[in-house]
Amino acid sequence: MKKQQSRQERRKFLRKAGISGFAALLGADIVFALPRGYIPIALEAKDPQSLFGKHPDMVTLNDQPWNVEAQAHLLDDKVTPDDKMFIRNNGLVPESIDVENWSLTIRGEAVNQEKTYSLKELKEKFPKHTYQLVLECGGNGRAEYFPPADGNQWTIGAVSCAEWTGIRLRDLLNEVGVKANAIYVGYHAADTHLSRDPNKEPISRGIPIEKAMEDETILAFQMNGKDIPLVHGHPLRLIASGFPASVSGKWINGLSIRDKIHDGEKMAPPSYSIPCETVEPGTSVPNEKMCVIEKMPVKSLITYPKIGAMIKEGQKLPIRGHAWTAEERISKTEYSIDFGASWKPCRTAAPKNRFAWQHFDAEIDFPKKGYYEIWVKATDNTGAAQPMLTPGWNPKGYINNSCHRIAIKVT
Amino acid sequence: MIRQNRKNVKRNTGILIALLIIVLVILGLLFFFEEEEISQREDGFRDADAPIPEEQIGGRIENGIHAETGLIEGEGLKLVIGHCTACHSAKIITQNAADREGWKKMIRWMQETQNLWDLGEHEDIILDYLAENYAPKKRGRKPPLGEIEWYELKN
Incomplete structure (x- = not known):
């Protein structure tokens, strides 16, 4: 029964996604027509080159979930092209993206009213802005610490600076109406938890309201002048540069305007947190003595x-x-x-x-x-x-x- | 004249049959590929709420390394594959290093926040395996740059 259902789901997805969907998935153009129901073999592959169109010298740290980093010499471009951009995932990349029916719902205790916008409305209603923005994983450079810190052992390549186009989060929040007690904006997204538990979000982080109101904090739908590649957050991504890249949530379909620090998945210490007071290497630090990282260092x-x-x-x-x-x-x-x-x-x-x-x-x-x-x-x-x-x-x-x-x- | 017509009919019938066969073969192939693709995908999307049954774990070892996962051969290997890789790649194990206490902390974190189940009597064997095979190696705070591929740079 379950198998049958998922098979039907897949067929539905295939019909919706069509060839352009596959092209987005593969990060390349498919030049010949595929019979209905046929999944390109590349989707079965376990390498980021055929799956996501990445440069062959990109280094795979993890393939479930996908975590892939660049090497220093690959980042020589002034604006990072998508084939050299690192991939950081906490969960599984969404299987199907329904662009036509994609929406963003703004809710939370510090919003005047719950409101939902279609992707189309977001694109048409608000002025567009384009910025070159650095995204760097909070754990970039982790491999150098001793005693070793657990997690993906990023060396130096979990950083990029692409050109992002979207609307200012501030413009959207101003239209929805945010209460005076709003202090944090959390995001919700369409990715799947590793355990496949549908009630569990893999990651739901966020930013202080002051950061949300900055000019360069945007809801992006384009990267380097094209639709954002699937693995980087198609069709909608929050970009808040200067903070650990985990706050720049991918596949965004919801925002929570909070009257306290957002308490979504991976917001609580020890995730993306450091000891509030510096410690001797190897010290075990209780969660209540850890503080959430905001600004990334020079x-x-x-x-x-x-x-x-x-x-x-x-x-x-x-x-x-x-x-x-x-x-x-x-x-x-x-x-x-x-x-x-x-x-x-x-x-x-x-x-x-x-x-x-x-x-x-x-x-x-x-x-x-x-x-x-x-x-x-x-x-x-x-x-x-x-x-x-x-x-x-x-x-x-x-x-x-x-x-x-x-x-x-x-x- | 009649003979000519009969000849034509015979030829047309031949072409029709050949076309029919080609169409059938194409349909058959499409069906075959679709079925195969879907069954492969089904494998990849199993629910991750229990360990992988031992009989589903391949056992090919090359130079002391389990070929499918890259994990070091040792007592408890199949338990580690069964419990840990149901959810995530073995690569997050092989790229990390910790003592027994450190690995235990990671397991507790996964149990408290990431839906990992109780490992029961397997826990000790798994911890022994991890602490033995993936222990931290001492290194300096800025060790020498290693494994440099030298090349000639021309202006």
Whole structure:
């Protein structure tokens, strides 16, 4: 019975999704017609290249749920293309997206009235805005902590800066009417819990109301000028850059306007939380002494050259990369070829908009032959800079913003 | 003239039969593929509210590693596969490291928040397996960059 039902469901989905649905699923165009009921073999595959159109050098950390990261040299583009964008999932990617009937319901104790908008209404009713926005997983860099912190062992590649188009969350909330006691906005989405329990949300995080009201906090329906790829949140994604990317919920179909800190799945410590007071590495910290992470720290990444470059003596080495902060802007980037004993300035470009990463570059002369490491350090307008060592240990291994480095040989 | 007509009818009938066979073969193939696809999908979407039965777990070991999951061979391997990979990939085990207490904490968290069931008498065997095969390896706070693939960079 169950099998029969799910078979019918699948047929329904196939009819609705059609070829364009498959193309979205596969991240590529399907150029020939498929007979009804036929599922492309790629959907059965267990690699992010054929499933999501990812670059072959992307690294799969987990395939159930899907978690895939980039490598530094893959992030060399000024605007991250979708094939090089990391994938972070807590649950299972929704199987069917019904764009025609997609809606967003705004509810909660701090909203004037419950209201539902169709996707079409959202797109037509409010002004559209486009921003380049950094998304970085709170656990990016976790692999470096010792004692090890459990979870996906992200190295440096759980970060991206794509161009997102959508409507301001503020415009929507202003129209719905938010009460004076509103302090938090939580999201609800269409993904499935790993246990397949339909009553369980895999993740339902959120942002303080002040963050929700910022210009760059948007409900996006486009990424890099096209529909958002399925695995990145098609057809509607909340984007709140500067916070851990887990607040930028994918496949959004509901928002809760709360009069307290949202208490959805993965809001409570130890998830996305660090000790309120710093602790000795390896300390067991009770949940009530953990505080939810809000702003992500200042950070940078060397995206050219790829680690391991060998150059000839006398050859100049151009380097480049990006730096980002949750504050106003990056004020300087510097590089060192002597393990931090001395630092030289890089050129730092102005940001396209707030929360966009800023590109840096420099040209390096090496004094003599040998092995070198190039380290880059960014400083933001508040004076906060990156540490060279891993920063304060925390039980879940979040917000590691230590300097990135690459190895070079001059021969 | 009549002979000519008869010949034509014979040829047309031949073409018709050939076409019919082709159509039947295509329909058959479509049906076959559809059935196969669906049964494969059914497998992938089983409910994850109980361990995977042992008889459904393959046992191919290559160089001390369980081929399907990448888990290290050892006592308790099948219990780990059965209880842990019903919900999530074995990759979240193989990429992590903790002592017995650390693994126990993760199991408790999954039981309290993620619908993991009581592991009963299997818990001790599973914890022993994890603590033995996936223990933390000591390393520095900024260890040397390892496994660099060197290449010549030309301007």
